[in-house]
Amino acid sequence: MTRDQRDDAALEALFDAGRDGPAVTDDFMARLAADMENALPQPDLPTPVKPPRRNWLAGVFAASGLSGAALAGVWIGFAMPQTLEFTTETEAGFELSYLLPGADLGSVFDE
């Protein structure tokens, strides 16, 4: 074995001995872990979807469970009970022709 080969072999023996390297301490690893936790990005939480904002009147209608037409009926019934009140007794109130003009045309033709 030449001098160079002996030197190479000796160097390899030294590399083998040095390969394990110095160990990190628990204290140092704990410090690194704390750094990591501080740098940890916050996961993206799903943002709650807000329902579209409706105006308050639409809300009232929806809450009542009534359609527009039905609500109109309620309104008419509430606001004009006197106007719609009629009787079949013509002498006591008004005749049908007041409400339905032309209902009495038959009497004109009869003349």
Place this chain on the structure above:
Amino acid sequence: MGMERKISPAALADEAPDEALLVAFANGDGRAGRDLLARLAPMLFGYATRVLGERSEAEDVVQETMMRLWKIAPDWRQGEAKVSTWAYRVAANLCTDRLRRRKTRAASPIDAVAEPEADLMSAVEVMTEKDRAEALATALHALPERQRQAVVLRHLEGFSNPEIARIMDIGVEAVESLTARGKRGLKAALSGRKEELGYGDD
């Protein structure tokens, strides 16, 4: 009936590539961060200690390297570089900065080398493992900085020459030159052949 192979989550973490752990960390997975830390920190610490020769400075380098890794994690471009190569590169640059700031140590590195031995093999044969590791560490510090980094990466950390080229940001031929001169320098330092120690870095 086939046998079902159960893999524990810990085993899965062991098998996950560094890059997968880094991406998981960027998505808020602290456990992935701890796993990656457990892989990289001891290796980087071993490297930095060998290059710098001081534990406290090596700890600073590792801490700074890991902080930089956590910081770039959300912007990590997958498939472009190995995480370990990136980390060694950062650590190597931080070591270089620190070594260049040291003025006293560069004056006469050969003074730090152990007793000269006429025949290196004869000396090594009678050393304990601990003595061998210490002799190597002392001799490494007799080398110029770049040679020392290349030798440590090649012969102690086990990187290939192309990987070292990426870490040190030089060509493969330059790596080969640095490691060859570094080995010659080590042998010379350990044998007390001061005249063979070249102090030119590149």
